[in-house]
Amino acid sequence: xxxxxxxxxxxxxxxxxxxxxxxxxxxxxxxxxxxxxxxxxxxxxxxxxxxxxxxxxxxxxxxxxxxxxxxxxxxxxxxxxxxxxxxxxxxxxxxxxxxxxxxxxxxxxxxxxxxxxxxxxxxxxxxxxxxxxxxxxxxxxxxxxxxxxxxxxxxxxxxxxxxxxxxxxxxxxxxxxxxxxxxxxxxxxxxxxxxxxxxxxxxxxxxxxxxxxxxxxxxxx
Amino acid sequence: xxxxxxxxxxxxxxxxxxxxxxxxxxxxxxxxxxxxxxxxxxxxxxxxxxxxxxxxxxxxxxxxxxxxxxxxxxxxxxxxxxxxxxxxxxxxxxxxxxxxxxxxxxxxxxxxxxxxxxxxxxxxxxxxxxxxxxxxxxxxxxxxxxxxxxxxxxxxxxxxxxxxxxxxxxxxxxxxxxxxxxxxxxxxxxxxxxxxxxxxxxxxxxxxxxxxxxxxxxxxxxxxxx
Numbered sequence: 001x002x003x004x005x006x007x008x009x010x011x012x013x014x015x016x017x018x019x020x021x022x023x024x025x026x027x028x029x030x031x032x033x034x035x036x037x038x039x040x041x042x043x044x045x046x047x048x049x050x051x052x053x054x055x056x057x058x059x060x061x062x063x064x065x066x067x068x069x070x071x072x073x074x075x076x077x078x079x080x081x082x083x084x085x086x087x088x089x090x091x092x093x094x095x096x097x098x099x100x101x102x103x104x105x106x107x108x109x110x111x112x113x114x115x116x117x118x119x120x121x122x123x124x125x126x127x128x129x130x131x132x133x134x135x136x137x138x139x140x141x142x143x144x145x146x147x148x149x150x151x152x153x154x155x156x157x158x159x160x161x162x163x164x165x166x167x168x169x170x171x172x173x174x175x176x177x178x179x180x181x182x183x184x185x186x187x188x189x190x191x192x193x194x195x196x197x198x199x200x201x202x203x204x205x206x207x208x209x210x211x212x213x214x215x216x217x218x219x220x221x
Numbered sequence: 222x223x224x225x226x227x228x229x230x231x232x233x234x235x236x237x238x239x240x241x242x243x244x245x246x247x248x249x250x251x252x253x254x255x256x257x258x259x260x261x262x263x264x265x266x267x268x269x270x271x272x273x274x275x276x277x278x279x280x281x282x283x284x285x286x287x288x289x290x291x292x293x294x295x296x297x298x299x300x301x302x303x304x305x306x307x308x309x310x311x312x313x314x315x316x317x318x319x320x321x322x323x324x325x326x327x328x329x330x331x332x333x334x335x336x337x338x339x340x341x342x343x344x345x346x347x348x349x350x351x352x353x354x355x356x357x358x359x360x361x362x363x364x365x366x367x368x369x370x371x372x373x374x375x376x377x378x379x380x381x382x383x384x385x386x387x388x389x390x391x392x393x394x395x396x397x398x399x400x401x402x403x404x405x406x407x408x409x410x411x412x413x414x415x416x417x418x419x420x421x422x423x424x425x426x427x428x429x430x431x432x433x434x435x436x437x438x439x440x441x442x443x444x445x446x447x
Contacts, residue, residue: 002329002332002333003329003330003331003332005329006325006326006328006329006330007326007329007330009326009329010315010318010322010326010329013317013318013322014315014317014318017317017318018317073315074313076311077311077312077313077314077315078309078310078311078312078313079313079315081277081279081307081309081311081313082313082327082330083330084279084302085277085278085279085302085305085306085307086330086331086332087303087330087331087332088330088332089299220279220280221280221281
């Protein structure tokens with residue numbers, strides 16, 4: 001576990017030292033949700049109906065916004081060479097980096113989502129489903145995002161390009177995440193939605209690092 | 222050069238390197254035995270850095286093979302990677318991390334303990350700066366920190382690309398001392414350099430001897446076909 005722990009520790013240290021980056025994604029998430037009632041009007045009926053969708057879309061965008069943190073710095077300063085020559089396979093390095101990315105963007109989004117749920121007038125059960133859905137779905141956001149972040153290394157506008165690549169990949173997560181809350185409000189069972197969200201994250205756990213590591217090897221050349 | 226039974230150290234057999242459509246060098250053979258030193262020379266663009274990246278398996282050779290301690294590298298590159306250090310132009314130093322933290326995290330990535338970190342810092346006279354954030358370091362101090370990586374996580378093969386860049390004369394002395402100690406302990410080192418380093422019994426390999434002929438170059442260059 002040595003090299004994995006060393007990389008995770010380094011990534012977390014960097015994220016906290018450059019604290020602005022965590023705050024940036026989180027602040028964007030909160031602001032995007034808060035802006036919606038100002039735009040569509042404050043009717044609780046309307047907000048309750050679209051609230052979960054708004055929060056999920058904002059979570060997706062916040063994840064995309066923070067993707068360039070994953071590999072861009074290491075690509076620019078030669079750190080990628082060290083990762084390629086480290087004691088772990090490149091796939092393992094991707095997993096460690098995704099774990100750090102999730103701990104510093106996904107987890108804060110999960111933690112803050114209940115407050116935003118209150119803001120859009122969700123009831124208590126819906127807030128629970130929202131937070132649980134985000135907890136199950138956000139790992140997939142980090143993992144799928146790693147593919148796009150690795151593929152766009154060396155591109156001139158990596159941020160824009162990677163969001164174009166990754167947002168379509170996020171669609172299933174969005175559908176089942178927002179769907180879980182809506183289904184709950186409509187009185188249906190939400191178990192299937194949450195299981196599917198978990199399944200997407202579990203499937204992405206081995207598959208996304210394979211793809212991302214292949215893209216990183218391409219970038220090394 | 223094939224079937225070398227003694228085979229200790231690094232043996233390259235017919236290496237060729239291609240970047241894009243352009244052939245950089247070809248037919249490159251050398252043997253770098255344990256305790257040996259190889260100085261790579263050649264004009265800018267002759268492929269010194271490419272050769273070192275190729276030896277570090279960061280680039281795939283267009284032709285040829287590498288053998289390490291008698292075993293071919295290609296079937297199991299991860300074993301070989303664990304026994305080499307590659308020091309490139311870029312130093313991978315994060316401005317937000319401290320000097321000791323940086324070195325400890327590098328050692329950790331190599332799966333080594335942090336026991337040698339302080340000794341490595343002292344060897345390059347960085348011990349007084351150990352708690353500084355790296356953003357305060359000068360170019361020469363950054364180079365020293367990158368070099369300290371060689372000592373923080375021991376590996377028998379060092380591949381150094383212009384290691385003296387930005388180093389002062391004291392730094393250069395410390396580097397030579399580190400290299401000689403490494404060789405005395407059975408390690409070997411390949412160095413791309415424009416400077417004359419006082420290394421005992423070092424072999425020099427000029428990459429210009431392996432540059433493609435005009436004919437070969439034309440064959441690989443799509444522009445000349447028009």
